[in-house]
Amino acid sequence: MxxxxxxxxxxxxxxxxxxxxxxxxxxxxxxxxxxxxxxxxxxxxxxxxxxxxxxxxxxxxxxxxxxxxxxGKATPELLQRLAAERDHLDRHIADLAQTRDKLDSVIDGASSNMQTGAPCPRDASA
Structure with a gap:
């Protein structure tokens, strides 16, 4: 093609x-x-x-x-490199999940503040 x-x-x-x-x-x-x-x-x-x-x-x-x-052709060195890349991805995924969880916490906290009328800390200084 x-x-x-x-x-x-x-x-x-x-x-x-x-x-x-x-x-x-x-x-x-x-x-x-x-x-x-x-x-x-x-x-x-x-x-x-x-x-x-x-x-x-x-x-x-x-x-x-x-x-x-x-x-599917791999030397032992290449397999080690693949494993290292996989480990890097696992760490990145864990970091992303932690960031997502933090954002969820902020969103949940902001939603609670909005429902009760309490300002977010950033809004309070404005």
């Missing part, structure tokens, strides 16, 4: 797809006229790349990890 179709099917801009190629995250065959042509598997690869980016991984890390994730 050509770059425009891949962009449409994945919701990624053509600019982003070119960037993924530059970062060695994605490969394309070139036609005689220089047009990019991608395999059908590129759709799944793009979804994986976007998930890994969303998880906070850098393009360099993604490039290092995708052979293991996609092809």
């Amino acid at each position: 050509r770059i425009g179709e891949l962009a449409r099917r994945t919701g990624v801009t053509t600019r982003a797809l070119r960037y993924y190629e530059e970062q060695n995250l994605l490969t394309a065959e070139r036609s005689a006229s220089g047009q990019r042509h991608y395999a059908e598997t590129a759709v799944d690869r793009i979804h994986l790349i976007r998930q890994l980016y969303a998880a906070g991984l850098s393009s360099k890390t993604i490039a290092e990890l995708t052979p293991c994730v996609i092809d």
Whole structure:
């Protein structure tokens, strides 16, 4: 498939797809006229790349990890790196959950203040 179709099917801009190629995250065959042509598997690869980016991984890390994730080829060092990335994600998830819980507490407290007519501390100084 050509770059425009891949962009449409994945919701990624053509600019982003070119960037993924530059970062060695994605490969394309070139036609005689220089047009990019991608395999059908590129759709799944793009979804994986976007998930890994969303998880906070850098393009360099993604490039290092995708052979293991996609092809199942892993050295002991790569498995350790995957475990370290997973541990990083676990810590990030725990931090996000703690932040969410704090926000819930603030929201609940603000709701109670609104119901009783008591001002929030910030409103009291205004």
